[in-house]
Amino acid sequence: MTTRRSSDEAALVPARKTGAMAADTPAMKDWAAELVARARAEGVDLTGEDGLLTAMVRQVLQTGLEVEMSEHLGYEAYDPAGRGSGNSRNGTYPKTVITEIGDVDLRVPRDRAGTFEPITVPKHTRRLDGLAGNVISLYAKGMTTGDIQAHLLEIYGTDISRETISKITDRIVEEMAAWQNRPLDRLYPVLLIDAIMIKVRDAQVANRPVYVAIGVNLDGERDVLGMWLGPTGGEGAKQWMTMLTELRNRGIADALIVCCDGLKGLPDAIRVTWPEATVQTCVVHMVRNSLRYASKKHWGQITRQMRAIYTAATVEAAEAHFAEFAAEWRATYPAMIGSWESAWEEFVPFLAFPVELRKIVYTTNAIESLNARFRRAVRHRGHFPNEQAAMKVLYLVAIQQRPNRANLMGKTNGWKHILNTLTIHYGDRITGVIS
Numbered sequence: 087m088t089t090r091r092s093s094d095e096a097a098l099v100p101a102r103k104t105g106a107m108a109a110d111t112p113a114m115k116d117w118a119a120e121l122v123a124r125a126r127a128e129g130v131d132l133t134g135e136d137g138l139l140t141a142m143v144r145q146v147l148q149t150g151l152e153v154e155m156s157e158h159l160g161y162e163a164y165d166p167a168g169r170g171s172g173n174s175r176n177g178t179y180p181k182t183v184i185t186e187i188g189d190v191d192l193r194v195p196r197d198r199a200g201t202f203e204p205i206t207v208p209k210h211t212r213r214l215d216g217l218a219g220n221v222i223s224l225y226a227k228g229m230t231t232g233d234i235q236a237h238l239l240e241i242y243g244t245d246i247s248r249e250t251i252s253k254i255t256d257r258i259v260e261e262m263a264a265w266q267n268r269p270l271d272r273l274y275p276v277l278l279i280d281a282i283m284i285k286v287r288d289a290q291v292a293n294r295p296v297y298v299a300i301g302v303n304l305d306g307e308r309d310v311l312g313m314w315l316g317p318t319g320g321e322g323a324k325q326w327m328t329m330l331t332e333l334r335n336r337g338i339a340d341a342l343i344v345c346c347d348g349l350k351g352l353p354d355a356i357r358v359t360w361p362e363a364t365v366q367t368c369v370v371h372m373v374r375n376s377l378r379y380a381s382k383k384h385w386g387q388i389t390r391q392m393r394a395i396y397t398a399a400t401v402e403a404a405e406a407h408f409a410e411f412a413a414e415w416r417a418t419y420p421a422m423i424g425s426w427e428s429a430w431e432e433f434v435p436f437l438a439f440p441v442e443l444r445k446i447v448y449t450t451n452a453i454e455s456l457n458a459r460f461r462r463a464v465r466h467r468g469h470f471p472n473e474q475a476a477m478k479v480l481y482l483v484a485i486q487q488r489p490n491r492a493n494l495m496g497k498t499n500g501w502k503h504i505l506n507t508l509t510i511h512y513g514d515r516i517t518g519v520i521s
Contacts, residue, residue, distance in 0.1 A: 144190045147183075150206035155195040158202050160492040173199040183207055219256045222319060225479065255478055262481045268314055268395045270337040273519045275508055276302040278453045279346045280368070281316070282460050285469035286476050292318045296460070297329055300453050304520065306501025310456065310484045315473055328354035334359055342512055343436070347371030353432060360513065369396045369452065372425070379422035388415065401437050438511070459483045
């Protein structure tokens with residue numbers, strides 16, 4: 087059944103169709119009809135600051151808070167049983183929460199022990215998202231506004247226009263801008279930079295690169311530092327300088343190791359922005375690019391030989407393994423061997439570091455995981471109608487925390503050992519910041 091409302095913006099969070107309080111039960115229909123009739127009879131709006139529905143939501147939330155406090159303390163307000171109990175009510179404090187039907191002013195009760203943790207309106211919560219939360223969650227999974235509209239209609243019986251869904255997702259634009267411009271740390275031991283291609287409609291649908299930067303700070307914590315949508319036609323020196331200059335202006339004065347996949351113009355732009363940075367070619371990308379030149383029947387043997395190169399104990403050992411690799415395959419796949427030779431100087435720096443640090447560089451699990459999530463979100467859409475729509479989805483994917491799953495943001499394993507090695511190697515560039 088479809089429940090239409092006078093205003094999409096005023097849609098309440100629909101209840102699932104289970105249990106006695108489901109939205110399509112006769113009792114709920116009668117209650118809704120009575121509420122509308124009362125609003126009309128009294129000449130008041132249903133929603134808004136003085137709306138009848140707003141007042142009822144306020145009363146429900148306020149009552150919920152009071153009930154929770156009584157359960158927390160074990161006695162009702164003004165009950166003599168509370169005397170000498172060790173904890174008691176301690177007045178209230180004002181709080182305004184944003185709901186689907188407007189702002190709701192509440193008086194949140196307090197206890198003297200300061201142990202009250204309300205569930206009705208949790209501490210630090212300023213928005214009871216409801217429908218908006220559902221919409222944004224679905225949007226983050228790559229569903230289009232049309233998909234979300236059909237989903238809400240089928241599952242909840244709620245008919246929300248595509249325009250309203252778009253307005254709900256627009257709520258994150260300001261948040262996204264603040265995230266993209268937030269201050270960053272002065273020093274990042276490791277930066278990972280990569281790109282993924284998406285389709286965006288401008289005058290016509292075209293491939294556009296999205297550049298992503300992930301940083302590992304001095305505490306070993308990973309974080310997505312920013313995302314940039316590049317122009318049609320791919321990357322270039324000007325684009326890289328714009329991106330890196332923004333990171334520097336946001337506070338990154340130095341980066342020890344910057345890992346990238348040899349994108350055109352990027353290594354030079356890194357050296358201009360952070361002259362002392364070690365530019366490290368991403369090993370995963372080198373391996374993948376190499377296999378593009380080779381027949382699948384040789385992939386197993388080539389992969390084993392490349393692994394011997396990038397897991398070598400020293401630079402000298404890596405050079406010896408590469409010499410054997412080149413001698414065997416140069417005649418068959420000269421472009422593959424040439425790609426290794428041209429990138430060699432930016433490939434070998436990480437061989438001077440311990441295994442734990444090497445893994446950050448040559449596995450790049452964080453950025454690979456992010457790219458995989460991006461692809462899942464993008465695959466269903468085909469293309470985005472504009473730049474903002476693309477960046478909204480990718481931003482939501484980047485900040486999403488999934489329970490019981492590996493997440494982009496988190497602590498790097500074995501970081502203390504890595505930090506000690508980095509400090510010995512880079513000296514004052516780290517100790518000067520830590521002190």
